[in-house]
Amino acid sequence: MKVVAFERNLQGTGASRRLRNSGKTPGIIYGAAAEPQLIELDHNALWHALKKEAFHSSILDLEVAGKSQRVLLRDVQYHPFRQLVLHVDFQRVDANKKLHTKVPVHFMNQETNPAVKLGGAIISHVITEVEIECLPADLPEFVELDLAKVEAGQSLHAKDITLPKGVSLVAHIESENPVVAAAAVPAGAAADAAAEGAAEGETPAA
Known part of the structure; x- marks a missing residue:
């Protein structure tokens, strides 16, 4: 499955709130001996993807700034009562490591x-x-x-x-x-x- 994300330069509670108000969800990519990367994703596309079982258990091709990375979804934070994704975590996959x-x-x-x-x-x-x-x-x-x-x-x-x-x-x-x-x-x-x-x-x- 392919996922498109965008680089995120601002962090903090205020920046994340503004992102969510504009229909975006903040996230992070980490792992595989590389620096963590802050990203943002389209909330509606992410919401529909999260309803698919395979999105939670498959290796995803995550594209950021034209470069594709192989990742697994590791964590999702939902709003306690609104249909809102607050944050997502992706972990990079190393083809040679279990x-x-x-x-x-x-x-x-x-x-x-x-x-x-x-x-x-x-x-x-x-x-x-x-x-x-x-x-x-x-x-x-x-x-x-x-x-x-x-x-x-x-x-x-x-x-x-x-x-x-x-x-x-x-x-x-x-x-x-x-x-x-x-x-x-x-x-x-x-x-x-x-x-x-x-x-x-x-x-x-x-």
Whole structure:
């Protein structure tokens, strides 16, 4: 994805307020052994870009003054109640250094899962993004967790996620292996099933 930004010479609260009043958002680019660079972006274009999942988890081509840099979005500050982006941070990417970043988890085959279709189970998404490490060229926009065979009462963990080649879970996620999705049968559905079972087991009175 390509993003166009402009050099920003003024900094401070007053300068940032004037920028926002003119439809711009202040930001910064840092990292990769280079000096931090102050930038400004068109607020409306940025607002729409932030609604796209890939903008948060993909390497972006950020163009400033005709020069393109490869960056990752690292932080976004929003106004507490207005639809306003206050500030954005981008980190430069080194092609030869592994990234540690979070990517979204896409849950596959939930609708066709037998426990959901036939057993009344509800699958909860405990974690919707997971922290990975990989070289920039291997960075996926998302990773997938297959829910086709999970049964009621079962959970799927981080290690059950299908990871593309060259991608691994960061060390602490690998060791903790947290629950990502869990299938449970609501109490009402379980009680109904138990009642049906009891009714089927009854024998007519003589």
